Amino acid sequence: MEDNFLDLEVDVNGEEVFMVNKRNISSYSGKINRLLRKSKDATGRVKVIFNDFPGGAANFELITRFCYNKGQVNINHINISSLTCAAYFMEMNKSISKTDNLCEQTEKLWDNIRFWTWSELMMSLKQCQELLPQASSWHILDKCFDSLIGRITSSCETSPCLSISSSDSSGFRFSCDTRSTDSLKNSCFRTTWWFEDLVALNTDLIQILVKLIVSRNFDSGIIGRFLFYYQKSRLASASEDEKIKILETVIELLDSLDIRSVSYKSLFRLLRIALNVKISQCCREKLECMIGSQLDQATLDNLLIPSPVGRSYLYDVNIVLRFLKSFLGKVPLSRLKKVGILMDLYLAEVAPDPYLKPSKFLALIRSLPDSARDSSDGVYHAVNLYLEVHSNLSEEHKMKVCLGLNYEKLSSGAFNHLARNANFPCESAVQAVISQQRKLKSLLQDTNQANFNDSPRCSFETTHKGSKVEDEGSKQIILYAKKLNLSDENEKLKAHLEGMQWRALELENVCRKMQIQMTKMMKSRTSSQSSAKSVPKLCS
Numbered sequence: 001m002e003d004n005f006l007d008l009e010v011d012v013n014g015e016e017v018f019m020v021n022k023r024n025i026s027s028y029s030g031k032i033n034r035l036l037r038k039s040k041d042a043t044g045r046v047k048v049i050f051n052d053f054p055g056g057a058a059n060f061e062l063i064t065r066f067c068y069n070k071g072q073v074n075i076n077h078i079n080i081s082s083l084t085c086a087a088y089f090m091e092m093n094k095s096i097s098k099t100d101n102l103c104e105q106t107e108k109l110w111d112n113i114r115f116w117t118w119s120e121l122m123m124s125l126k127q128c129q130e131l132l133p134q135a136s137s138w139h140i141l142d143k144c145f146d147s148l149i150g151r152i153t154s155s156c157e158t159s160p161c162l163s164i165s166s167s168d169s170s171g172f173r174f175s176c177d178t179r180s181t182d183s184l185k186n187s188c189f190r191t192t193w194w195f196e197d198l199v200a201l202n203t204d205l206i207q208i209l210v211k212l213i214v215s216r217n218f219d220s221g222i223i224g225r226f227l228f229y230y231q232k233s234r235l236a237s238a239s240e241d242e243k244i245k246i247l248e249t250v251i252e253l254l255d256s257l258d259i260r261s262v263s264y265k266s267l268f269r270l271l272r273i274a275l276n277v278k279i280s281q282c283c284r285e286k287l288e289c290m291i292g293s294q295l296d297q298a299t300l301d302n303l304l305i306p307s308p309v310g311r312s313y314l315y316d317v318n319i320v321l322r323f324l325k326s327f328l329g330k331v332p333l334s335r336l337k338k339v340g341i342l343m344d345l346y347l348a349e350v351a352p353d354p355y356l357k358p359s360k361f362l363a364l365i366r367s368l369p370d371s372a373r374d375s376s377d378g379v380y381h382a383v384n385l386y387l388e389v390h391s392n393l394s395e396e397h398k399m400k401v402c403l404g405l406n407y408e409k410l411s412s413g414a415f416n417h418l419a420r421n422a423n424f425p426c427e428s429a430v431q432a433v434i435s436q437q438r439k440l441k442s443l444l445q446d447t448n449q450a451n452f453n454d455s456p457r458c459s460f461e462t463t464h465k466g467s468k469v470e471d472e473g474s475k476q477i478i479l480y481a482k483k484l485n486l487s488d489e490n491e492k493l494k495a496h497l498e499g500m501q502w503r504a505l506e507l508e509n510v511c512r513k514m515q516i517q518m519t520k521m522m523k524s525r526t527s528s529q530s531s532a533k534s535v536p537k538l539c540s
Helices: 022-026 030-038 056-068 080-089 102-111 118-128 140-157 181-192 203-215 220-235 240-254 264-274 281-293 317-327 333-350 358-365 377-389 395-402 412-419 426-448 468-483 488-523 525-531
Strands: 008-012 016-020 046-050
Touching: 008 056, 016 022, 016 056, 022 030, 022 056, 030 046, 056 080, 080 102, 080 118, 080 140, 118 140, 140 203, 181 220, 203 220, 203 240, 220 240, 220 264, 240 264, 240 281, 264 281, 281 317, 317 333, 317 358, 333 358, 333 377, 358 377, 358 395, 377 395, 377 412, 395 426, 412 426
Parallel strands: 008 046
Antiparallel strands: 008 016
16 A cells, blocks of 8 residues: 555554554544544545553554555454454454345354353453443443353362351262262362463453352352462462452452351461451451351351551450440350350460450450350450569459459369469459359248149248358258159259259358458468469369
8 A cells, every 4th residue: 555545643642653644544433434424634634542452552553454444354352352452442243244244244253152162261351341431331341251151060060069157168968978089079170170371361351250150140159269278379479459459359359258168277378368468448447347247156266366566465366346336246055155264265375465454354254244154264364364474453453353343253272272362453353252252142032932733731931041041041941852752754953953952051161261361361361472372273
């Protein structure tokens, strides 16, 4: 072509300038035709600048070949995404004949996407991530994802039903009996074979893909496993900014899943990574909420998270308090008690920290309702460790820490230990005695008010006053336990009453010893504190 026909100058994204024939290009491109009509100098040389041409200079060159080759160009799976975007951008769906219509030609290949190989589909997807947002606007991405998701779901449906255990990322639940290792490996492969290929996609495409999969009720456990795999694979070679984007994307997507199906161990691993990267506060809160909502699955090691850099205390107790806040609500008592046991272990671990403030330690104790613990022995053990390490605390601060103790839930062993424990303030020991006496009186009153229909003689009155209530109460329990002549079907009731009898005797002896010990303690408090040795750990 002679130079005088090169009357259209096209600057493509600042990458390259093309000199082409405007009549030739405008005959295939509705956009160029429209721009030329608006031009003041339609007969002379015209310059057009594109700042957002899909696929850049290389793709524009393909468009010019199509125009100069009378509407013919080699369309394949490598260039179809780029050519489709460029064709719609250049409005090449308005040419004279269908054979010259580039948009029509690309659509024919898209219509046969179900016959593409997996590799061809992945090639097109990788191109799409360089063509956003145009690839999404012209529904190219939708076509790729529809085919991709269809293949993934069909492969999973033909394999045994696998579900990830929320407590262990390696746990599987099968809908059928799998008896061989080979069968297990094949089943796992049929649900995860696509993981490695999709790691090549950027976070924008992953976000779109996972949201589409979730909307089709795909297994949350498998999606969760893929997201953890994606995060692990991409972080290794990512820059600091890329790490933040990857982590935030994964957390946002995990939050859209059924969290009960997501590996709990993997959530904690993700948290430990996120704590070292400056992700947004919103994403961090979402991750903590996901972990906290399933706190009854956690272990002590999970909770022993080192304190943030620059803080003197050993463990991050604030994050554990936030976990507890997310957990509490309408949870079954069984789950609540499981967390109660876990928190007693955690309290014993953090108690020896010399930098842990009394207010924060008390907040940990009081973070759970009283119903979460059947016994206060674990809390007593932790408080004892704390007071032993923080021996320089004032009596006022010691009493504040002791406010977390429910004395009525102490076992007799813990109660006796507290009575001779110099670490505790006197007021705490007095409150313990009062609580134990109140518990004994309540026990006797409950016994007195019991209504036995089979034996009208089983009612008695208590007219005891002061310290005589324990002696008389226990005597009456013994008396009526001997007099009862119950039928066979009431043997359980008899056994229960006899148990109450021995409990009352035990509490009576404890209270009597406490009264004697309290008198001695009040007289020799100062000398006891100076000569007190560390007590052994409470075993109950």
